[in-house]
Amino acid sequence: TLGVQSRPAPRPLDLRLYLVTDTVMTAPHGLISTIRAAVAGGATVVQLRDPDASDDEFVALGRMVQVCLRDSGVPLIINDRVHLVGEIGADGAHVGQDDLDPLAAREQLGGSAYLGLSCTTAEEVRAAAALPPGTVDYLGLGPVRATATKPDHAAPLGPDKVCSLADLAAAAALPSVAIGGIDIAVAGRLRGSALGGIAVVSAVCAAPDPETASRELRSLWDAHPVPS
Numbered sequence: 001t002l003g004v005q006s007r008p009a010p011r012p013l014d015l016r017l018y019l020v021t022d023t024v025m026t027a028p029h030g031l032i033s034t035i036r037a038a039v040a041g042g043a044t045v046v047q048l049r050d051p052d053a054s055d056d057e058f059v060a061l062g063r064m065v066q067v068c069l070r071d072s073g074v075p076l077i078i079n080d081r082v083h084l085v086g087e088i089g090a091d092g093a094h095v096g097q098d099d100l101d102p103l104a105a106r107e108q109l110g111g112s113a114y115l116g117l118s119c120t121t122a123e124e125v126r127a128a129a130a131l132p133p134g135t136v137d138y139l140g141l142g143p144v145r146a147t148a149t150k151p152d153h154a155a156p157l158g159p160d161k162v163c164s165l166a167d168l169a170a171a172a173a174l175p176s177v178a179i180g181g182i183d184i185a186v187a188g189r190l191r192g193s194a195l196g197g198i199a200v201v202s203a204v205c206a207a208p209d210p211e212t213a214s215r216e217l218r219s220l221w222d223a224h225p226v227p228s
């Protein structure tokens, strides 16, 4: 297998508006239609997340999403199930602290796939920064606020703490994205930070008009003042 050391430099991810899917929330419009709408509105990454699906169900969903995104230039990231990335033809995986260890995930993915890691504390960010270069491509930081989308989430950090974790990550050349309870108002409090973008589930998946919701979040984020 390709070792981390010999890994070719990956194309940097555009994290500006990172959509994480929810199969139940997207049921009214359909998962695929919601993803299409989100991409039309400016989503730059899509993560397929469905903790309740079986592997077979997940692969079936994943293949549909892969086909839907194929020509869009928007990468498809698989939540947690590193072992299914190849079968789905996805671009990478995202793991939490309790999932497959990032080194093992990188080993399984090979060199060219993206790998994201969730971090909630400065200690976790420092541990991620201490991994061999090229192990993880970006960090997910949060939850910013309490959210019903992930009932088992850690205590909410608030925007200021998330921005300081993003500074810590950036100092180690790790891009990051904030997640958890992000809506337009919260997104406004994250702008101008070292974050590469915002990750949302309900703000897009449960929106009456997912395309408009995405466009509003993306415009707000793109208009953020660049830190001097």
Ligand code: TZP
Pocket (backbone or CB within 6 Å): 020, 142, 143, 146, 147, 148, 149, 150, 153, 179, 180, 181, 182, 199, 200, 201, 202, 203
């Ligand atoms: N990880 C931390 S919070 C969260 C995940 C997957 C859910 C975020 O959902 P929402 O609806 O954007 O608050």
Ligand code: MG
Pocket (backbone or CB within 6 Å): 079, 080, 095, 096, 099
């Ligand atoms: Mg997980």
